[in-house]
Amino acid sequence: MEILLAEDMGFCFGVKRAIKIARDKRKETENNIYTLGSIIHNPQVVEKLKEEGIVPVGNLDEITNGYVVISSHGVSPLVQDDIKKRGLKSIDATCPLVKRVQEKALELVMEGYEVFVIGEKEHLEVQGIVGYTGGKIKVINPEENIEFKEKDRVGLVAQTTQTMKSLEDAILKILPKVKELKVFNTICEVTNKRQKEIKKLAKMADIIIVIGGRKSANTKRLAALAKDEGCETYHVEEVKDINEDWFLGKNKVGITAGASTPDWIIKEVIDRLNLIAKKKEGILHER
Ligand code: SF4
The missing domain is CATH 3.40.1010.20 (4-hydroxy-3-methylbut-2-enyl diphosphate reductase, catalytic domain)
Known part of the structure; x- marks a missing residue:
């Protein structure tokens, strides 16, 4: 055979970077540090990091002090604010490519487009992108049939891990119904x-x-x-x-x-x- x-x-560079950021911070401090949810979606790695004192928590109520690492998937600014309000310190390990989607989505909103992100609604990355725009963009799930009404100016970005086909399919469905469509290819290389x-x-x-x-x-x-x-x-x-x-x-x-x-x-x-x-x-x- x-x-x-x-x-x-x-491991991609975004994941390596997030783990390095967390480990470097852990070395600098005496106490455990925390990650909001899993730092990456691999339970074996998360378990290993936990043994090193990099502990995942389900929500911020579980932490009374110390550092919170934002995972490679990013979070919405509301979560960042919540971390600050609680007197906790945040360490941002958001992948630069995820950050780019957040920024491009906001740029489209600021330019007056009605903006959509192709992705999974429940995924942390998508929630972070929506949150970054203050909830002003909508999520299109590529698995579902896209129902699209006539619109003037539409902006489109995609969750970094979407397939090129999902992005192309969405463009084909949206384009005939709009006067202007501005797309950023935000799928990670x-x-x-x-x-x-x-x-x-x-x-x-x-x-x-x-x-x-x-x-x-x-x-x-x-x-x-x-x-x-x-x-x-x-x-x-x-x-x-x-x-x-x-x-x-x-x-x-x-x-x-x-x-x-x-x-x-x-x-x-x-x-x-x-x-x-x-x-x-x-x-x-x-x-
Ligand atoms: S966006 Fe790409 S490089 Fe960044 S964490 Fe995701 S898969 Fe890795």
Whole structure:
């Protein structure tokens, strides 16, 4: 069984940066520091950081003093204000590319456009983008049918981990109904490159393994894209999720990982697949 690895996988620069910011601050202080929600969408990394004194909390009521790290997904200014009001100190680890979406959305609002963001309403990043504009923009979920009434001037941005197809589909639906449409392509280049790669890999492989947190938006999207190509695809969080039976009769397995998946989890999965491949070869030689 041949193992094909995606060229680029695992931690992106935004995730590496957020973890470094949190670790550097932790080293400077005697006490635990906190992250509002998970700093990245990978439970194994979050657990490791917790052991180092970088503790996730569900809401600010759980903290009485100290530092709060804003995750790579960003938050709305209201949350930042709340942190200040409580006498807590915030450390901003928002990915610069997420910051760019926030700024572009606000720029469009200031220019008088009716602004939409393509993304998942419940995702922290999208909530942060909406909050940054003071709630003046609306969310378009790409999974839903876009109902769009005639409008004059519309502005459009996208959550960084959306697919280019979602953005293009939205443009095609909106454009015939508006006099003017101004779009910023705010899909992150790392995401875009990995999405293109997984499509290629899915065409070459019999089975695709996507490694990453179950809540990670970019990981889920990689798995969905591989499935869309008609390739049998499994989204695993850790090596223990691998089922040997999946590889029966398979000759080529493609592997990729989300932007919040650490190298050690990727290595464990690759090692396990190498073992499965060797075992399969052994069985063939015995016959
Ligand atoms: S996936 Fe892109 S936008 Fe998201 S944290 Fe990584 S670099 Fe930033």
